[in-house]
Amino acid sequence: MQTSWADLATNSAPEIAGASNTTAPSRPVYVPPHLRNRGASASTESSSAPPPPNVSTDNNAGSRWGAPRNGWGNRSGGWDRREVNPFEDQENAAEEGGAAFGEEQGNTGINFDAYEDIPVETSGENVPPPVNTFAEIDLGEALNQNIRRCKYVKPTPVQRYGIPISLGGRDLMACAQTGSGKTAAFCFPIISGIMRGQGQPLQRPPRGARTVYPLALVLSPTRELSMQIHEEARKFSYQTGVRVVVAYGGAPINQQLRELERGVDILVATPGRLVDLLERARVSLQMIKYLALDEADRMLDMGFEPQIRKIVQQMDMPPPGARQTMLFSATFPKEIQSLASDFLSNYVFLAVGRVGSITDLIVQRVEYVQESDKRSHLMDLLHAQRENGVQGKQALTLVFVETKKGADALEHWLCRNNFPATTIHGDRTQQERELALRSFKTGNTPILVATDVAARGLDIPHVAHVVNFELPNDVDDYVHRIGRTGRAGKKGLATAFFNDNNASLARPLADLMQEANQEVPDWLSRYAARSTFGGGRNRRNGGGRFGGRDFRREGSFSRGGSGYYSTGNNSGGYGTSGGYGGGFGPGVTSAWD
């Protein structure tokens, strides 16, 4: 059941009343986005929070938001009158007669047909039912307009299921990949909730000079991913009055501080920089109403657990239950389960089949290449690729290597041989990283050599070819890497260079390719058969289509009784098919059986 605005308003009425009636006139006044930008009755009481939000004398906050009379869809909304139009690039591209790659739909269009067969499972108490259209969700006119601007026609599975869960006020543990529409799935409820006033502070910020009090926090593992989430969130919140700020390391902190001081509702951050900001007391988490952790398993892999626990449990963030938490992870191993039980309160578990990474949209090839032959072999591939350029530009090729040094060396070699290449890895300055990514995305440098910093989450449209110049040791990393192509329903090619150094990957790689209906070379099958004694040590987590399953189903947590689990696949189309977007063989029935 969808919770209505009236219910939400009633539930939070005491908080709102408490907050707005005890206002001492001389204090900085928090004005929720839905009350901002009402006429010109500007208050000048705060000198510490420029520009001062307009304070409305109209206390009729109960008017259904989105009502046209307030006109908060107009251009000057929110904290920041100088809000830059995040859709500008896209509009310019459209005027120039299509993007650089000759698309009519801009670069955010998603081929939704590719999502039709994706299996979805939910479990937990009283799971809110999924929706089929954005129109069924009461997101408000401003947000709806941004959805149209983004050219989203139809919600993806993680959105169909996840948004009603979050809008219903529930915590969410979601197993889903990037490329599944995750960012919108957690941004829409956050933005909508803040606009509804659900993010209203329970108490005034203390007079502490330059501390800011975001209402929502989004954590992600890499700087580039944070940037990407920020860019998307800015589109979703355009002209809603909700302000999104990003903070990550490697970039000058002063600029980020200035952005924060201009006001922040949603803070997107990498853990290290956020801890820094918290220790400097420039950010306080005491007003946090929404917490989203993206790529949680990746963050743990990278050793972020202490910092994440510090941020969530040892600073001033409200406890589970007093905030709404959304935990996203591609897999659901023990460490994530423990994070889930510590950070979430009576959550709904949602698992969405892999999207865009392991479908038949990606043609996977494995070639046996000795180390000494790899460079010339790569050159052959790139020459072939050149023929496939669109509009005079070479198709984008992403080349993965294992080490930072290896990335630099390969880039230099490619450049020396007149291949336009650049590289992204952790030893480059943030400026260099961002330049490299931009240059690659625009097609100016159509070859990008990367370490695993670029393996997860990054959404680069038009990557035609992913080359695993050096294969990772973990097949999950392979899955993430090749997922950089074949995105948004488009076709992609993934080529891997395999040799004796990758013996441990033979079995899981062959299995994976078989599951995805790919042609497995005989030599690889033989290789895999030889390494059978390995005993599946490198088998993929949980086996099958989902990254994990709700461990509460497996005993300890179970409360018995009927109706505890409610599967969400009762609304035709999802979860019922035995196949997997054509990608998985008939032998696989359901990961849940």
Next chain:
DNA sequence: AAAAAAC
């Protein structure tokens, strides 16, 4: 073993 992430 290497990758990532704060100054």
